[in-house]
Amino acid sequence: MDSLEQLPIPLLQWYRENARVLPWRSDPTPYHVWISEIMLQQTRVAAVLDYYRRFLEALPTVADLAAVEEDRLMKLWQGLGYYNRARNLQKAARQIMEDYDGVFPSTYEAIHSLSGVGDYTAGAIASIAFGLPEPAVDGNVLRVVARVTGDGSDITRLDTKARMGVALKQVMPVEAPGDFNQALMELGATVCLPNGAPLCDQCPAKEFCAARLTERTGELPVKPAKKARRVEERTVFLIFYGSSVALRRRKGRGLLAGLWEYPNELTPAPCPVEALSLERGPVGKHIFTHIEWHMKALLVQAASDTLPDGWVWASLEELNHDYAVPNAFQAFRPAVEGRLTGKGEEPWQSCISGME
Structure with a gap:
């Protein structure tokens, strides 16, 4: 993955010039980053913005989230879908109140132990809110890495995801892990688009992206066909x-x-x-x-x-x-x-x- 080593400097420069202004980026407290990352799972940024604002107005702290009645919580979440996300948020808030005296945990392992928090979310919170050099590997990031490196492995496989996470950690700038992770996500969401239609001319990796250089952007990343519903x-x-x-x-x-x-x-x-x-x-x-x-x-x-x-x-x-x-x-x-x-x-x- 030699091409990955070339990515951090141009990627961070691109991000600082092109990053969307989002409320959780302007005030990246652990609670805010956590709520935003859970809301953004399988949901577009534009759809999340109003929900995020209303949610924090109603439940501004972990303690408020832990104490709110379930029907009120579900009403705040209404329309976002995947409602177990909201229930897991409350379970995790209660864990924080009981196990960490209401203070959001600050290590990757402790964050990962919270209900509903997987590898990606733990990495996002750890890097963005606490400056820890932990990768946050979601679908956008997997697509970027697969194309930049020309990796034809199935990105739905856990071993592929783990291997790409290790590679990202090796090139992650320790002074800006949160920006690096957010830049990868931003690149995947706005430039390195799915379905074979990336905006390569706008990409900071265009000079060394293996998929672009070999005209394989329509082939990468590799993942199995979805089963019929x-x-x-x-x-x-x-x-x-x-x-x-x-x-x-x-x-x-x-x-x-x-x-x-x-x-x-x-x-x-x-x-x-x-x-x-x-x-x-x-x-x-x-x-x-x-x-x-x-x-x-x-x-x-x-x-x-x-x-x-x-x-x-x-x-x-x-x-x-x-x-x-x-x-x-x-x-x-x-x-x-x-x-x-x-x-x-x-x-x-x-x-x-x-x-x-």
């Missing part, structure tokens, strides 16, 4: 009574565990309550990592306010402030708001929502 056809019941809509809490394990949802089942499914009327509603599609939900809604006017155990009636205000309903059901929000406000519904259209 399982498709589930689901019926979503939008059940109304007065000025409220029915919600149920999902089970505590599995997909969207513990969150509130509009009742839904695999199609075909009988209406779960006694109904005065049933109408066809909007359709939606949501893509999870391994599953696709293809959903059709039924608008149900309930005959009474009786609901199955554990279900609740929620007003529009409660939907907005109290109950975390995941993005998987965003296609049905206009229909719900239309019924609850009495303003009618827009013509039903398909909606495809993103990964969760």
